[in-house]
Amino acid sequence: MQQSKEQRVHNVFEKISDNYDKMNSVISFQQHIKWRKDTMRRMNVQPGSKALDVCCGTADWTIALAEAVGPAGKVTGLDFSQNMLNVGKEKVKDLGLEQVTLIHGNAMELPFPDNSFDYVTIGFGLRNVPDYLQVLKEIYRVLKPGGMAVCLETSQPTLIGYKQLYYFYFRFIMPLFGKLLAKSYREYAWLHESARDFPGMRELAKLFERAGFNDVKYKPYSGGAAAVHIGKKK
Numbered sequence: 001m002q003q004s005k006e007q008r009v010h011n012v013f014e015k016i017s018d019n020y021d022k023m024n025s026v027i028s029f030q031q032h033i034k035w036r037k038d039t040m041r042r043m044n045v046q047p048g049s050k051a052l053d054v055c056c057g058t059a060d061w062t063i064a065l066a067e068a069v070g071p072a073g074k075v076t077g078l079d080f081s082q083n084m085l086n087v088g089k090e091k092v093k094d095l096g097l098e099q100v101t102l103i104h105g106n107a108m109e110l111p112f113p114d115n116s117f118d119y120v121t122i123g124f125g126l127r128n129v130p131d132y133l134q135v136l137k138e139i140y141r142v143l144k145p146g147g148m149a150v151c152l153e154t155s156q157p158t159l160i161g162y163k164q165l166y167y168f169y170f171r172f173i174m175p176l177f178g179k180l181l182a183k184s185y186r187e188y189a190w191l192h193e194s195a196r197d198f199p200g201m202r203e204l205a206k207l208f209e210r211a212g213f214n215d216v217k218y219k220p221y222s223g224g225a226a227a228v229h230i231g232k233k234k
C-alpha cells in the first residue's frame with residue numbers, strides 16, 4: 001500500500017534526526033546559517049513577546065527566537081517527530097533556556113487557541129506538509145492581530161543555467177551526500193522531491209494572501225535556492 005505524504009515525511013525525520021544538524025550544513029554549503037541570520041534581522045523580534053516555531057525539528061530557530069524574546073518572553077516549538085524534538089530538547093536544556101517549551105503536534109491542526117502569538121515561524125517545514133494552504137491558515141488563526149508569520153523555505157531559482165545546476169545538484173548529488181554521510185539515500189531523495197514540487201516565490205506569496213495575510217513580502221537567498229516570506233495579520 002502507498003504511504004501518505006504525512007507518513008513518509010514522518011518516517012524520514014524520525015530516521016535522520018541524529019544527523020540532521022550536520023547534514024543541513026553539508027547540503028546547503030553552510031548557506032542556511034546566513035539565511036537564518038538575515039531572516040531574524042528582518043523580523044526584529046521584540047523582547048518579552050510570544051512566538052511559535054512550527055515544524056521546529058531540532059529547535060535551531062526556536063533557540064534563536066528564545067534568545068531574541070529573552071527570559072520575559074515565551075517560545076513554543078512544535079513538531080510531529082519525537083526523535084527530532086529529542087535532539088532539540090537536549091540543546092535547549094544545555095543552554096538553560098527556560099522560556100522554551102517543545103511539544104509534539106501536527107502543523108495541520110495547531111493545538112492553540114486563536115490569536116495566541118506575536119510571531120509564528122516555519123523553517124524548511126512547509127514543503128513537507130500535505131496541504132500548504134491549510135497550514136498557512138492555521139498559522140494565521142493562531143497569530144494575534146498585528147502579528148507576523150515568517151516562512152523560510154527552499155524555493156525555485158529562475159536564472160537559466162543556475163536553475164539547471166540547482167536541480168542537478170538536488171536530484172543527483174545531495175542524495176549521494178545523504179547516502180555517504182548519513183546512510184540515508186532514500187530520505188535525502190525525499191528532499192529533492194519536496195523541493196521540486198514546492199511553489200516558487202510569487203505563488204507562495206499568493207498562498208499567503210489566500211490564507212488571509214496582508215502586506216506579504218519575500219526575499220530570495222542564494223539566487224532563489226531559498227526564500228523568506230513574511231506576512232502580517234491585520
Ligand SMILES: C[S@@+](CC[C@H](N)C(=O)[O-])C[C@H]1O[C@@H](n2cnc3c(N)ncnc32)[C@H](O)[C@@H]1O
Nearest residue numbers: 013055056057079080081084106107123124128
Ligand atoms: C527540514 S525539517 C526543519 C526543522 C527546523 N525547522 C529547521 O529549520 O531546521 C522539517 C521538520 O518538519 C517536521 N514536520 C513535517 N511535517 C509536519 C507536520 N505535519 N506537523 C509537524 N511537524 C512536521 C518534521 O518532523 C521535521 O522536523
